[in-house]
Amino acid sequence: GAGVSQSPSNKVTEKGKDVELRCDPISGHTALYWYRQRLGQGLEFLIYFQGNSAPDKSGLPSDRFSAERTGESVSTLTIQRTQQEDSAVYLCASSPLASVYGYTFGSGTRLTVV
């Protein structure tokens, strides 16, 4: 596709439920990031995939958060047993090569936990 696609664009879920967020990067992009942005706050790094290297999971806030990526394609971010503090916009970005090219961000998934 022409850009990074994220789905769903909005998700409202009940506290305690699991949610799965999807990111379709630009075809051929080897690097993929997930970020979280709470209302009025800055971007918080969650996880980084680069090619076939082991992902950098250092930003995941708890073991309720996990992410997978199949090769250089789709990535899913899963949040188990959602809590109200998980409410935020979850942003995905991809790039053809880390640090040399700019990253393209998706429009994000707005998650609301009620």
Place this chain on the structure above:
Amino acid sequence: DAKTTQPNSMESNEEEPVHLPCNHSTISGTDYIHWYRQLPSQGPEYVIHGLTSNVNNRMASLAIAEDRKSSTLILHRATLRDAAVYYCITQGGSEKLVFGKGTKLTVNP
């Protein structure tokens, strides 16, 4: 933690140039300097990046100090649409992209 220092906020008038500073005194020789901006209620948008030489594109210019310890993003003629938070980021190799607090730019009509 972010490895750059930016002013929290700046103001400009429409149609005037804007110079957004960034200090990155610990930058290493192979680190790129990236600028992104985030308009209200949108995801970040790539603006420009460079390594050593000054760079120009349709959105902005990037002036990099000779010692690379600082850089300046230049918007030649600010418009109301340029009101956003501007992030300066240094990144090398396969490091993750770490966003700081950025500079909130207000453009007055």
